[in-house]
Amino acid sequence: MLQLGDEVTLYSLVLVVVLLGTRSPVWSAVLTASLYFFLAMFRFPQVTTSRARQVLHPDSRAVGSGKVSVIAHRGGGHDAPENTIAAIREASKNGATGVELDLEFSADGVPILMHDETVDRTTNGSGRLSQIKFSELRKLDAAAKHRLRNKFEGEKIPTLQEAVEECIRLQLTIYFDVKGHPDQAAAALKDLYQKYPVLYNSSIVCSFEPKVIYRMRQSDPEVVTALTHRPWSLSRLGDGVPRFSSAWKHHWVTLMDIMLDWAHHHVLWRLCGVSAFLVQKNFVSQDYIQYWAQRGVELVVWTTNTKVEKAYYQELLHISYITDSLVEDCEPHY
Template structure:
């Protein structure tokens, strides 16, 4: 079962920051997960929330800031240390860091609340420029966005993020042309979900798994991967 660092090693460092991704690489995570949105000047940046209020010392939507303005904000979570490592990074900065490692990279397009025009093309261009296509999984709650990624020529892995409460979703996922499904942890309570997903040809990666008992259940059920905040150095997963 693969261990994916959710927003980097986010229990140890501020989420979705260079510090968090560095910690995940050092811990030997199989993959890292990150979230991408667009600034007002059209730059893909790595942050989960549509606003900066929870994680940084500012107020307002990500799309209301330029990149330069965003990167002047300081982290509210574990703010000590190098401020460059805990500011809101651009996708370019994160990809350049991760390119030096061997981790798989899950880029989640955060466009289900705010429809960032052109986000798909910008992400695809950056991945292609760095020749990371064979290590990248593109995912989103916005399944129209997944369709646009295919239409723009993405031949790599796509993953449908969903809330898990879908009845017999396999035909729908086939039509989406995805290779993986990313449901929440409570989907494990649905009898046979993982088995049926595998029979239909889909990988299953579950979010967010932080308790040992939940991790063990994922292992027993044959889940392909988990997204976790609690990335530890091997072999002590």
């Protein structure tokens, strides 16, 4: 990952690149100045450090120490059907600090918990969410494909509000993972924050899509937010295998990956004013933690699923992590 330093380095690099491309000192200065004023005018400030820390390091009966938060991925999808009330309750019972929950919408616009755009992988139904009304989704068994389906048989797909109310009752921090629908998601979440003000100090909105986070800050600048990032995500799958067999396409998308990585580390986090950066575990080091700490940004890693990994992040690096299971070693969900 590119780690080029402070704002002086950023604007100097932009100036040099544009100068090499245009051979015009005037245009180089104009474009660099335009970037500076764009960020100065349109970027959001981070929320206060004290409130961000309250969200990211709540006082609780967590598995780790008070410094390390343990977040159940999709509610802890290995221990119970993912993105369900049962998963939230299991995560709490097993000592999680909080839960990461995926926000999606039914065909009639009801905010629900679901990771995929279809119901095929996790339920006994089939079809795209965009074509299924909530009344029909409610009839599905959300435990149908889970390894513990007999224990959780009949578990329903919850609404976002139902999940939030359960998390508040159990005093769990919520990581709202928004896959898309920037305007729709921002509106739904803003309504929830207004209805349950406790969320300002007990939840964080995160997304792979910077537009989602920027729209959320526009909608409510008091919400704590985070960008989620996996380097080389455009050119490679989660296990590192190239997405494309064509060599030229792979190299072209790899170049886009480099540009996206640079933007995350030098423009997008600053523009959105995020308080945390959620990054895939394989790219974390002590230097990388320090890189973000110098910018007032907390690092959270995903998805950490073995005892050895958890001990490494908890006891050596002292950073919070997201896991599929609080009680077992398991394969990660990417």
